[in-house]
Amino acid sequence: MRLLLIAVVASAACFTSAAKAECDWIEKAQSSDFAAVLDSVICLKDPAAAECDRTEAEASDFNGERERRIDALSMSNDSKQALRDGKIWVGANSEMACLAWGRPRSVNRTTTAHGVREQWVYGSGSYLYFDDGSLTAIQN
Structure with a gap:
C-alpha cells in the first residue's frame, strides 16, 4: 500500500529556544533520511493527500512519535483528535502548534515590557501568534 502525506515544509530558519525545544522531535526526523524528500512531514493515510515515495515503515516511525506526543497530553479526546x-x-501552547501544523519556516520574536511575542511563519500566508507561549491569534 502506498502512503500518502500532507507535507508541512519547514526550513532551518532561526528558532527561539522555547519553540525549538517544543519541536525537537521534528528536528530529529529532519536529520534522518526520511527528510531527504521533505524537511518535515506529517504522514497520514489519506487518499486526498499528495503521494509519498517513502516507505510505510519510515512514515510509521514519524507518525508513531507524533501519536505518542498527542496521547501524552492532558486534554479531552476531542482536542487530541483536533x-x-x-x-x-x-x-493552545507551542507544543500543540507543532503537533497540529508542524515546524514553522521561521519565528519572529519580539521582547517587550509586557513579555515575549512570537510570530510563527508557515507557507501560504499562514501565521500563528504567541504571547508568552500561549497562542493568541491565527492568520491564514
Missing part, C-alpha cells in the same frame, strides 16, 4: 486533524485554537 490536533491529529491539523486543527489549532487560541489558547
Whole structure:
C-alpha cells in the first residue's frame, strides 16, 4: 500500500529556544533520511493527500512519535483528535502548534515590557501568534 502525506515544509530558519525545544522531535526526523524528500512531514493515510515515495515503515516511525506526543497530553479526546486533524485554537501552547501544523519556516520574536511575542511563519500566508507561549491569534 502506498502512503500518502500532507507535507508541512519547514526550513532551518532561526528558532527561539522555547519553540525549538517544543519541536525537537521534528528536528530529529529532519536529520534522518526520511527528510531527504521533505524537511518535515506529517504522514497520514489519506487518499486526498499528495503521494509519498517513502516507505510505510519510515512514515510509521514519524507518525508513531507524533501519536505518542498527542496521547501524552492532558486534554479531552476531542482536542487530541483536533490536533491529529491539523486543527489549532487560541489558547493552545507551542507544543500543540507543532503537533497540529508542524515546524514553522521561521519565528519572529519580539521582547517587550509586557513579555515575549512570537510570530510563527508557515507557507501560504499562514501565521500563528504567541504571547508568552500561549497562542493568541491565527492568520491564514
